[in-house]
Amino acid sequence: MKDFAKGFYLSKEWRRVRDYIFKRDAGICVKCGEPGEIVHHKKPLTPENISDPFIALGEDNLELLCRECHGIEHSEDMPTDKGLMFDEEGNLVERSKGL
Numbered sequence: 001m002k003d004f005a006k007g008f009y010l011s012k013e014w015r016r017v018r019d020y021i022f023k024r025d026a027g028i029c030v031k032c033g034e035p036g037e038i039v040h041h042k043k044p045l046t047p048e049n050i051s052d053p054f055i056a057l058g059e060d061n062l063e064l065l066c067r068e069c070h071g072i073e074h075s076e077d078m079p080t081d082k083g084l085m086f087d088e089e090g091n092l093v094e095r096s097k098g099l
């Protein structure tokens with residue numbers, strides 16, 4: 001977890017929204033249908049947008065993911081070209097669409 005987001009993830013508002021997204025998505029990862037664990041920001045939080053409730057707490061920007069799919073989403077933060085990702089063996093491969 002990034003430092004600037006620590007206080008946010010401890011806030012009452014976030015906990016409430018996170019619970020809401022868990023229920024909305026029925027406890028299931030929206031990508032693969034496995035049990036969901038992590039409420040993910042589709043548009044990633046930054047120090048600039050973390051105080052914007054539509055980004056930080058907006059249900060349109062949030063989805064429930066399992067640990068695996070969440071890791072895949074965040075591999076976009078790595079310095080790879082868009083459309084590329086690392087597979088389990090660490091090889092750079094084309095991101096498969098529609099996971």
Ligand SMILES: [Zn+2]
Nearest residue numbers: 029032066069
């Ligand atoms: Zn998943």
Ligand SMILES: [Zn+2]
Nearest residue numbers: 039040041070
């Ligand atoms: Zn995330």
